[in-house]
Amino acid sequence: MKISTKGRYGLTIMMELSSKFGEGPTSLKSIAERNQLSEHYLEQLIAPLRNAGLVKSIRGAYGGYILSKDPQEITSGDVIRILEGPISPVDFTEEDDPAKRNLWLRIRDSIADVLDSTTLADLVSYKEESQQDSYMFYI
Numbered sequence: 001m002k003i004s005t006k007g008r009y010g011l012t013i014m015m016e017l018s019s020k021f022g023e024g025p026t027s028l029k030s031i032a033e034r035n036q037l038s039e040h041y042l043e044q045l046i047a048p049l050r051n052a053g054l055v056k057s058i059r060g061a062y063g064g065y066i067l068s069k070d071p072q073e074i075t076s077g078d079v080i081r082i083l084e085g086p087i088s089p090v091d092f093t094e095e096d097d098p099a100k101r102n103l104w105l106r107i108r109d110s111i112a113d114v115l116d117s118t119t120l121a122d123l124v125s126y127k128e129e130s131q132q133d134s135y136m137f138y139i
Contacts, residue, residue: 003084009037010045010083011076011123017055018071018120025064045083052082071124077115087112 016031028046032039046065049055054074055065067074081087089107096104 003080005041006045006083007080009042010049010079012037013042013045013049013065014054014067014074014079014120015123017065017067018074018124021067021071025058025062025066027064030064048082049079052078054078054082067120071120074120075116076118076120076123077112079120080115087115 012035013028013031016034017026020026028042029039031037032042046055046057050057050065053068056068057063057065077087087108088104089111090104
């Protein structure tokens with residue numbers, strides 16, 4: 001399974017909104033500039049997220065978008081499913097060998113488990129372990 005730019009950029013939007021949660025609306029223009037992405041493309045991605053009820057739009061000069069729920073209540077799986085569709089590594093049929101079918105189902109379930117157990121709050125607060133334990137030694 002490969003996540004397209006729709007899913008990747010959609011998660012970027014949601015992470016940006018999560019990092020500003022409670023501070024008021026964030027414009028797509030500022031998200032696009034900060035992440036060097038096309039504002040026009042982000043506008044196409046925000047619509048399904050708004051229609052699904054994950055974000056709210058605020059109109060006006062100081063408008064933009066805000067999350068409709070706390071970042072701990074929105075998972076990366078929510079975002080990916082809205083933008084990418086169902087999570088499935090392959091399109092399998094009932095005619096597939098039962099062993100292969102079982103493998104595809106286990107892979108699908110593992111991917112879904114990771115996505116559904118990772119919230120936007122987790123992504124925004126992520127720190128690389130190597131950065132936390134890095135020491136500089138001079139000889």
